[in-house]
Amino acid sequence: MYRAKEDGRNRFQFYSAELNSTSLERLSLETGLRRALERREFELHYQIKRDIRSSRVTGVEALLRWRHPDMGLIGPAKFIPVAEETGLILPMGKWVLRAACEQQVAWEKAGLKGCGWRSI
Secondary structure (H helix, E strand, O other), X not given: OHHHHHOOOOOOOOOOHHHHHHHHHXXXXXXXXXXXXXXXXXXXXXXXXXXXXXXXXXXXXXXXXXXXXXXXXXXXXXXXXXXXXXXXXXHHHHHHHHHHHXXXXXXXXXXXXXXXXXXX
C-alpha cells in the first residue's frame, strides 16, 4: 500500500520479495537514524565557497554525513528522504544549525574572522 502511494494516486502494487526487502531496509534506516541522533553519529563536512574573481572566501557550505557504526560514512541521499518522511528531519536540522554555529564561533576564535568568512 505504501509503495503504491509513493508512486502516485490511483495505483496498485503487487507484493514481491523486493518490496519486502525495501520495507525492511527503510525500517532499518529509520531505526538507525533515531539511534544516530541519540548517539551523536552525525558530522558536518565543510566546503569553502570562494568568489571566482578574487578567490576570496565568501562562505562555507555545511554538508551533513552520518558516521554509521557498521556501514561507515553515509551520504545524505541515502538517509534524508527517510528523515523527511518520519519527521526526524526537524531534530536533525536543529543539530546541524547548532553544530554549524559552534564551528563558526570556533573559527572566529581561531582568528578566521577577518579572512572574509561570513556567518553560516
